[in-house]
Amino acid sequence: MSEYFDPLDKKNKAILDYFENKTWLIIDASTSTRTSIKKSVVQIGSKLSNMIDCDNYTDALNIIETKRPHYIIGNNTINGGSSVGLFDHHLKNVPNRLGSGFFIIADSAAIEEVALALEYDMDGIIVQPFTGSSVIDSVLQSVKTKIAPSNYVTKIEEGRTSLLKGNLERAMESFQTAVKLNARPYEGFYFLGQLYTEYELKEKAISSYEESVQHNPEYFKSLNRLRSIYYHQNDYKKAYDINLTMAKKYPTPSNRIPELIRLSIINEKYEDINNYLKVYRTIQTPETRTQTSISAGLAILGKYFINQREIDKAVDALRGSFKFSNGKYEILKNISQSFEECDQLDILLNMFEETDLDLWPENVQGVYFHVIHRTSKDDQMVIMTGERLLAKKIKDVLIYRGLIERSINMKRKLGSLESLVLQATRDFPDHKSEFEDLLIKAQRA
């Protein structure tokens, strides 16, 4: 039982009244967890008979569409998907957010989930392991403004409901009225920005978001919209500054790391760029998704240092990128190009040889083959390696290219070369002219 919520305390009557007729959907794989959450929700005034629970995505979606529960608490990990994917359906089916809410139960590594909740504007994140009081406190925290909404909040919600229903004119009226009802109408201007975006009035949308941030420099949603707009408009100075503002206040989702490194490079923030090299080494054991983002970021960094002819730093960054790549094909291909560009492919070859490639996806063999092809003087060995990969149905332009080039070196019979080119063209028709040019080269030799 929550240490902070006493249902008998008179000051909590408004909360009990608010939740009295609210309906709930609880989604989790464990019956025990669902029961515990329901018990917690009963304490804040909801009736057990108004609660439905389920253990999978399909049932949850069906319940949202047929029963339209006001409130949802769902585990991030459920059979058939993630509860996060249900949020949009809940918004569409229950557009009045003053009387509804959506909470996610997430693992303790909650930084990504917090970023997600902010981005989607969910009502809260309940971190696993949770206690009964943490469920209650999270729900109560988010409903403060919903229980006794001001005229401003009511107008904003009216507008948001109209916007969700696609009634843009009515939404515009509500938001334009709302911004006059509050001294800091940051949400009103955010929604006006949304509306102008719908009307494709880009400049008006930007100035609305900017006005929103002037009223509240911490308002995540407007900051986030501006971040994206500035970046896509190539206004990189502003994009950098707004990303810095956000990074100071909120956790940065790892998937944005590559974009941020790119911004530092474009803005010529040399100290920043060198910092990334130092900082990545201090990261202990990031989650897989974080590792991939760091890897992509370091690959960008490596490329930058090559362009600056700072080869030691480039190699350092590229080594880091390889280490965190988890065998992501695109990243490895990119790294291989960079190593080749700075004439350091031997280093990459060593790293491949020290890695248990059975733990990585099969397609990385294509990149590995390419590195062997570019570093080995042994034509016969390269050809045998490539043919073995093709026999295992691992097909890659890099493998065909290497095989054709080595076959030309070895002056193999024209007939066998023609059949190799034919096979390569069949598998990769987009590369037809490249392969045929190689054949012509062989015919002339």
Next chain:
Amino acid sequence: MVQLLSDYIFKESLTPVSHKLCIRNETSHVLFTKTEVILIKELKDDGITLEIPINICQKGHTLTLFFLSMETGKKITIPNSGSYKEALFEAIAKVEKIESSNLSKEMVFIDLRFSQYDQVTWRKILKMYSKNQDEINELLMKQHHNRE
């Protein structure tokens, strides 16, 4: 001083509370130290709900739980009997319910009720997790602090 993105983006602005958990089954004498596959789902006033691999315990079994710091290395050697000095908290608990998971055939959810434990330490652990939740709630709501 010039402020830079690199000063912030790799920094974890939250300090999530977490423990590694080991299990000694006092009924079947099984020791389980693969902490990475034990998920703590829920903390109760006098018990806990876990997601663990199948075949570690059965309903009615008595288990000893060892809460360890996240810094504890991979090689954990819990004793066959008695206390484990590295543990931050120990509890003897009874398996009240076992439920299969639709997420994985290899995992089950178990409800445990503590029978012997240090209530003061347990309260402190509950408070730590609760504080962690408060921090997240605060992070989500701080953008509205200057709402009028």
